[in-house]
Amino acid sequence: MPHSSPAALDPVDVVIVGAGPTGLTLANLLGIYGVRTLLVEAGEKLIDYPRGVGMDDESLRSFQQIGLVDQVRNHTTPNQIMRFVNGKGTLLAELDPQTDEFGWPRRNAFIQPLVDAELYKGTDRFGCVKVVLGHRMEAFTETRDGIDVDLIGPEGGPVSVSARYLVGADGGRSITRKALGLAFEGRTEPSSWLVVDLRNDPIGSPNAYMGCDPARPYVSIGLPHGIRRFEFMLMPGEDQAFADDDVNMHAMLAEHVPDPAAADIIRRRVYTHHSRVAHSFRKGRVMVAGDAAHLMPVWQGQGFNSGIRDAVNLGWKLACVVHEVSGERLLDSYDSERRPHAAAMVDLSDKVGKVISPTSRLLAGARDAVFRGLGAVPAAKNYVAQMKFKPMPFYESGAVVHRAKDVTGAPVVGRLFIQPRVATREQAEVLLDEVTGPWFTVIAWNNNPLALLDNEAHRTLSRLGARFIEVRPVAQLHYGTEPEGVTIVGDSTGRLKAWFDQRPESVVLVRPDRFVAGACLAQNTSTLTRQVAESLHLIPGGHDAPRPVLPVALPADGVRASAG
Template sequence: MDKIQKNQHQDGAAIQADVVIVGYGPVGAALAVYLGKLGVSTVVVEKNSDILPMPRAIALDNEALRVLQNIGLSDDSFEKITINHVRMYCPFLGKFGELNTSGKIDELPKLVTFYQPDLEKALRNKASSSSDVHVLLNTEFISFDEQPDAIHVAIRNPAGVNQTIHAQYLVGADGASSKIRSSIGFDFRGASYCEDWLIVDAKNRQGKSIDHVEFICDPKRPTPHMPAPGGRERWEFMLHANETREEMENPEKIQALLQPWMSGQDIEIERQAVYRFHARCCERFQKGRVFLVGDAAHITPPFVGQGLVAGLRDIANLGWKLKFALKAENAKEILDSYDAERRPHAAKMIQLAKGMGLMVMPKNKIKAIAVHGLIKSLSKFPLTKHYLTELKVKPQIRYKNGFFQPKKGYWNSTKTNFEVGKQADQILLKNSKNQIFKSDDCWGDSFILLGIDVDPATLLNEGLQHQWKVLGGKILTVSTRLNHQNLNGFMDIEQKWAAKKNSPYLVILRPDGIAYNIFEISEMTRSLALCINQLA
């Protein structure tokens, strides 16, 4: 038992930390893991004693898997099922749409399903291995007092004793009914759906469940249906206006709803619960030293499987900013960029989910035939088919405003494979020892000065290099050929970045993979000095 946990049961001694996280669900746990990896002293406050042993979130895309990779979660730390197809059916037109989710983006599967308790266990195990992360279970958040130079968080420990955590920043990861959000007075904007939904999770379905995701877009009873690891399977049934929670959760009613898929088989229900879906976004994700992540900041309808994914995007954006803000003289510029970057993107994802909801939940036969027929027709034309079937409809991680140096013209064009304000692709690289890595694993958690077909270390003066390295920055090279003498050099195996018409050039990448700046060799000293000044 660590020092903080011992203090919990003593005389209410004050606790010191850099960051306090309230909420230890998957988003709060992922942020704790990330901050621990960054060496940021972190205390997590969680009112419950353990993980809820029930499936809830069920889907992750390549972006979420990339965040988990970057915070240090190994690929085999929790079980996943790769989904190769998402199919949409209309009772009047048959299959009218199909998303191709096979293959990879950024060297990761496009779509997987998972069992949430397994992911949470993996995250908590990872957090527990960090000496910088301290978790207080069975502990209640009471209030906070923000001062110009610190924030003081009042908690009540399992012994019923009040304590104070003295910290620099507070993060609310405490879900849709967030006390942190209420405390800073930021209301949700948006709406709830009028319809309630019955979620049914079955287990012991090995060899019996489907191997893809399907949406039965029937006006009478829309029904998404998908497999999950461990022989699990999920159905979601929209309730009619006259149906009650008690009626729908009745075992006989559930058996009747599942009959089209069961063919007389017995089925073991792991969970049944009625929910109302929401499409809401907070008016701001930050106020002073307080930040909101995950469902505390935004709630996404489940039709595109982006609820937890959006929360993981939050922590990837916020974690490194908290680290740099702890040492920066002007932390405001760094921290304000969290809301400026994340809120517009989260809002776009909510709009996408709402649009998908209109397709999944047509109000009547006429609307179903019209909407589904239009999608079926557009899916046959080359210009629109690629857009509808290859996930091109999903908003990319591309920011208009934030912590980067905006560029216009040549260096923000398609003549490079980078764009300022946009997340760089993850590619395969080979190092001087002929080892192959995903590019994110080469960068680590640092800012990177990356030379494309040029070694920046041979051109920079020692003083600027020293300042960059003091901030934790790295200097690396990617080229078409492997220089075994350059230990910081990598070969672009598939020539996705190097060997471009306009090589050589340089890029500064943030820890989350966003391109901070792109420039020619002649601009290197000025551009790097500007970044150092902003960070320091």
């Protein structure tokens, strides 16, 4: 295998501990940004049993950014519907969001080990990224200029590596978090659940069912590649030994599967639900991400997706600091931006769990009555179906410039920018991020953005390596000469015009993670540029931002491409 275990590890900019989805995504991003990265994993291979099963549109957009979305989609079922049913099988509510504002379906079932494997293969595209398996982190020591990391190699011998920063993406039992002394605040549910994954799906239906049955709450989820997941609440006195008894497991499956004894079991495991958030996501030169930073119940599938959000938020900031474009204070915004939203997702997952898990028939009956009432009100039914209750990331502070609102409505800044399909002079239809690229972008409606900048603002954005986009109605796409340094985009779906219609601002500065860093009227673009530069803690006279390495596509047969 191309990834080897060297006897001596060269110094790097960033060490990532843990080759789960968060660590692997971050490693791919740092590869794109030209950051020398070492990803260490204690296991001698990636975890190969199913874990996470729900992927949202934000994660797919992130995998698009690292050039692996086609590989990931091979292991997804798009537009999976989630149906809540009571003990009689009566439909209580249905989650079937139709939005694709970020370019991808809102709900997708997936097979995590296969997606992790694609992310792992993707790291080999980058000469600056190395992955070593079978290396367990023992300790780390922060120095004035960096951090020394002590590992135990696959043969049991000590291995050391020096880095500028360390990211612990090493799971809920994180050694990194514990070594930092960070409190992991929250609670653990008293009840346990049995998860059973089956090959050759004995049901075959494509969607997910949340069984709100007071006799035994359950989950049934159709997954790609013929896999079916069941989860059953265990009652007091039922433990792993109970679940390991085939008679007991077959009895639980018998309510749902024609022939339980013929079920082809991949694994069965008892687990508990944790709702916890680390007291801080950063301490000095060390950060925690993914399950090391937050744990949440599975009900909305947001544990996996929250870890991907962490990686995408942190990746570009580490790149700016490592390449001495920004000062280290930029890393403070990782905690201030990500921790509140992670806590909100934990809270949402807790609330959904309370809907599913009542074992009291009285409480279950009251819940069913509430859902019947909501279902009778079209606006309320639509609110649930379109998942409008899901708290979308919104950064109130950090690497953003909030301005006073001119009109009533949701703020522009600190939210993800939309990703419709657009046209360019070379392509009739393409997703917007494919035009903007994986770095900073200035997007102006019906204006040449370069013409709006004074010399100082132009120098600042040039240092940042920003791309400049002029959005026009598609009817004007080919009018005139395309200005040098500007890409003209035709708004072929009308979604960009609608976005700008709803807001007074006509210019947005979008960060590499596709969040709006600032927005303004056209004449204020230079002023906004200076304010955004301040929020990014740009180093006066510092280095230019690195030009992101465009990811090399992996061939369909899965053979790794060479680094470009």
